Every structure is written in C-alpha cells, then in structure tokens.
Amino acid sequence: MLLRLILCGALLGLNGWASAQPQPQRACGHLRSAFYEYGALYYKAADGSWTGIDKDVVDEVARRLGCTIEAITDSRVRIWAGLNGGTVDMSVSSLSTPEREKFARMVPYLAERNYVLLHKDVSASIRSMDDFLADPNIKIGVIKSFRHGKAYDVWLDRLRAQGRVYEAPDYEAMLRLFKVGRVQAVMAISSGWYPLLKQDQMNGNYRIMDWAPPKDVLVGGLILSRQRVDEALATRISHTIRAMREDGTLRRIFERHLDAELASRLLHF
Structure with a gap:
C-alpha cells in the first residue's frame, strides 16, 4: 500500500510538472x-x-x-x-x-494618407477641396466601397450629390477612367500612386494634392x-x-x- 501511494504521488508530480511546461503553439490550419x-x-x-x-x-x-x-x-x-x-x-x-x-x-x-491626383490639364487654380467643388466640369474617380477618411468622405458625398463621382470596381478600372479623360481626378494613397511614377503613360500627367487635415491618417x-x-x-x-x-x-x-x-x-x- 505504501509503495502504491508513493507511485501515485510521483505520477501526480510528473503530471503537474508537465502541465506547467510551455505547450507548443497550435498551427492555425x-x-x-x-x-x-x-x-x-x-x-x-x-x-x-x-x-x-x-x-x-x-x-x-x-x-x-x-x-x-x-x-x-x-x-x-x-x-x-x-x-x-x-x-x-x-x-x-x-x-x-x-x-x-x-x-x-x-x-x-x-x-x-489619401491624396487627390489631378490631371495636368486641370486648371492650376484648383488648389483645395472647395475649389474642386466650385468647378462643375471636373469629376473624380474612386474605388467602390473604399473609405477615404472623414474629411474626404464628406467632400465626396457632396460631389456625389452633384453626380461628379465615378465608382470603379477596382484600381485598374479607376485608372482607365483617368487615362481616357472620363474623370479628371482620382483618389489614391501613397502606396497606390507610387508605382504610377514608373509608368510612361502616367508620369508627368498628374499633380498630387494633399488636401486632408494633417491628422486624417x-x-x-x-x-x-x-x-x-x-x-x-x-x-x-x-x-x-x-x-x-x-x-x-x-x-x-x-x-x-x-x-x-x-x-x-x-x-x-
């Protein structure tokens, strides 16, 4: 009986030691x-x-x-x-x-941050969101379901009310609208417009405008x-x-x- 108790105690001690050891992380499948x-x-x-x-x-x-x-x-x-x-x-x-x-x-x-890419042919007098709103002849392209930050989203809703926002299904479709002149501006984050610098068709054809408040990250x-x-x-x-x-x-x-x-x-x- 004494030997059995000693063995049981030893096994319990081993189990306790094993449970206290770090367990391997389960793969996420x-x-x-x-x-x-x-x-x-x-x-x-x-x-x-x-x-x-x-x-x-x-x-x-x-x-x-x-x-x-x-x-x-x-x-x-x-x-x-x-x-x-x-x-x-x-x-x-x-x-x-x-x-x-x-x-x-x-x-x-x-x-x-989001930026507005203006076509080079857009008047240099367009220097802000208010300037853009005031010119009914210029339109902007965005990707459907994208969010652009509080200031830009409010601005885009005002443009939508004027029928001046084109919603593209993806990035390439939005750029096509810009290249063929259907829109005169597009919304893009820096990791979006950076590759455009390497494209012959786009390089030099637009101006990058930073119109969002500094904290609109x-x-x-x-x-x-x-x-x-x-x-x-x-x-x-x-x-x-x-x-x-x-x-x-x-x-x-x-x-x-x-x-x-x-x-x-x-x-x-």
Whole structure:
C-alpha cells in the first residue's frame, strides 16, 4: 500500500510538472485570404506572379504561425460581402468602421494618407477641396466601397450629390477612367500612386494634392472574419504583426515595394 501511494504521488508530480511546461503553439490550419489589386500593395510582377506589401505581410504571418493561407484575388465589393457572409476568412489593408467591426476584427500593420491626383490639364487654380467643388466640369474617380477618411468622405458625398463621382470596381478600372479623360481626378494613397511614377503613360500627367487635415491618417490592416477566425487566433495574429514591426520585418517589407521615405511613413500607426 505504501509503495502504491508513493507511485501515485510521483505520477501526480510528473503530471503537474508537465502541465506547467510551455505547450507548443497550435498551427492555425488552412485560411483563405482575399486580396485586391492596388498599387504597391498587391500587383503582378514581371513574370506574372502576384506580389506586393499585402502578400508579403500575409506570407510572413503564415510562416511564423505555421498556417497555410490560400490567396484569392477579387473585387473589394465581393470581398466585403464574403467577409460579412462568412465565406472569406480574412483580407488585407482594410480600414475598421463600426459597421465592419460587427462581423470582423482588424489587426493594423500600416498607416496611410489619401491624396487627390489631378490631371495636368486641370486648371492650376484648383488648389483645395472647395475649389474642386466650385468647378462643375471636373469629376473624380474612386474605388467602390473604399473609405477615404472623414474629411474626404464628406467632400465626396457632396460631389456625389452633384453626380461628379465615378465608382470603379477596382484600381485598374479607376485608372482607365483617368487615362481616357472620363474623370479628371482620382483618389489614391501613397502606396497606390507610387508605382504610377514608373509608368510612361502616367508620369508627368498628374499633380498630387494633399488636401486632408494633417491628422486624417488611415490605419489599415488585416481584417479577420469573426465567423471564421476565433478570438484566440486573432490575438496570435496581432502579436505576430507586433513582433514583425518591432524586429524591423514590416519596414523591410515596405522597402521592397516603396522608397525608404514612404516606407517609413507607413509605420506611423
């Protein structure tokens, strides 16, 4: 009997010791991340493969957590519908709003500003949002479902009321409207207009106007479906992004696709 008690005590001690040891993190399995084409965030490389800031961030999160994250490419409208309907696990470089928070969580990884790109033929007298509003002959293109910050969104609603806003399904469609003269301006963040500097058709054909208040910064990040990604995994993803920022990985990713100055700005979130 004494020997049995001693053995039981030893086993209980071993169990207690084992439970106190750090347990390996569970891999996050298979997820589907929806991407949308936009400037340096997500674009086709010379060999036809997809690349960009958003893809590099997701790939690094997958590597660190041991996930398989399947990439799909779609329009922003369908992506939001999929997140809301529970058919998409996550998406990228998204802004949080009270409506979106009802069905998704946001994990920030970049800060941006919106700019107005004016065609070179637009009068030099157009120097502000009020100047733009006062000229009924100029129109602007945006991507449907995008948010642009408080000041720009109020301004765009006033232009919509005048029938002066064209809603494009994606970035390329918006740029086509600009190139053919259907609109005389487009909205773009810095990681959106930066690649345009390298395009012969666009270089020198526009002026970049910064009309938003200095504090009107847009914080974008991974958007995680509440239906498909539980809180524990969302927390692990958030910790991973934070570690990527602290160890310089985010900066290195940004600098692969932007110049050093713009890359630095994206870290101010």
